[in-house]
Amino acid sequence: MRELVELTKTLMSFRTMHSRPEEIRRCADFIESYLRDIPVTVQRMDCEGIPSLWVIPTKGRVPVLLMSHIDVVDAPESLFEPQERDGRLYGRGSIDDKYAVALSMTLLKEHMQELAAQGLSQDALSFGILITGDEEVGGYRGARAALPHIPADFAIALDGGSFTEIIVKEKGIVRLRLTARGKTAHGARPWLGVNAIEVLMEDLLAVKRLFAVETDDHWHRTMNIGIVRGGSSVNQVPDVAEAHLDIRYTENDDPKALVEAVRRVVRSHVDVLEQEPLFFGEAAGPVETLMRLVPEARLGRAHGASDARFLSQFGIPGIVWGADGEHSQHAEDEHVIIDSLVQLYETLRRFLRLVGRV
Known part of the structure; x- marks a missing residue:
């Protein structure tokens, strides 16, 4: 040994x-x-x-x-x-x-x-x-x-x-990328732009509601926000932001239906990066x-x-x-x-x- x-x-x-x-x-x-x-x-x-x-x-x-x-x-x-x-x-x-x-x-x-x-x-x-x-x-x-x-x-x-x-x-795996689009403007006049990070934040809150179920053994679908990117200057309204999501699902879930549910509740563009059984x-x-x-x-x-x-x-x-x-x-x-x-x-x-x- x-x-x-x-x-x-x-x-x-x-x-x-x-x-x-x-x-x-x-x-x-x-x-x-x-x-x-x-x-x-x-x-x-x-x-x-x-x-x-x-x-x-x-x-x-x-x-x-x-x-x-x-x-x-x-x-x-x-x-x-x-x-x-x-x-x-x-x-x-x-x-x-x-x-x-x-x-x-x-x-x-x-x-x-x-x-x-x-x-x-x-x-x-x-x-x-x-x-x-x-x-x-x-x-x-x-x-x-x-x-x-x-x-x-x-x-x-x-x-x-x-x-x-x-x-x-x-559990199976679905990995998604959410890409939010906005409109750039000077940070001193944010009302002239659309902040992509704020759009993304609202979308992430909406997605989290799809995973609200909690059980003691946690044998249910889960979602982790693993990566968030957005903005390049503190005094500029960002026009693009993205987040990468790690979803784990069980035999009680249809992964394709999960992706479609995410698409319905967000304004961001949704890309499927990975889907495993x-x-x-x-x-x-x-x-x-x-x-x-x-x-x-x-x-x-x-x-x-x-x-x-x-x-x-x-x-x-x-x-x-x-x-x-x-x-x-x-x-x-x-x-x-x-x-x-x-x-x-x-x-x-x-x-x-x-x-x-x-």
Whole structure:
């Protein structure tokens, strides 16, 4: 287990933010070298500068695919210096998602050693791994581009949930840009203009009323105003302003109807920047085997989205599961509980022997 923790630390030291694309490629190079030293045949694809790596059986289908990613959200330099204290590993990427990359690499190394001891090769490998580099910015050049090349029967996205919560449902995403238009004038004579920022503010209040529902479990549509831009001079009435909205919706919503509802209540022009489906995972078959191994586990749902949403697009049943990070993803105190990482590792070893026939 010490090797697993130390490998996680090494991966965390790479500043794999999308503001540092060379670090994402450098981390992928390190992983590729590690995997080739096992040794295994590694497939690498670079899609518009985003690296993806996968190792699968050289023949036939993949009974179980373990998915993870190396990219992280922006953070100060100090968060790329891993710290262990109180049974937790702190730093950017610890829970999202470098521990899962290290876990996949270590499991693969161990199982290839076992196969070699039996005189077998990668032909006999009964699970595979996929490591991508763009989950934090949508996964379009990573998981979505790579999955068509991987004939998997079942997948585990090691990127959410917790050891006792197996995610089988994630909200869908709609991202909008509202562009308000006005008329410019001198700031000393605002009555001669139309302030685009004020138009946008009124529109945002109108949109918020479409998301007024609140429940204890928050399993309802939500809207976050993530970006607001407008104006270039304090003494000028701005003639354009824009806002970017992050909408998450459930199975009770029609995303197209939501967009039309927004258009009806605003004066701004509405552009749909992104629309992604809900993730509906598997609750039978391999999942039943997993729940027998973790009797305290329950099936759950997540408000966020992950690369798991691409699985259904390619006909691959799957789940989202992982170690415990106490919901610290993207936070300054991001961390993974080391004991849960050990539990996850041991449980996956047993699960792969049962389902993957390793």
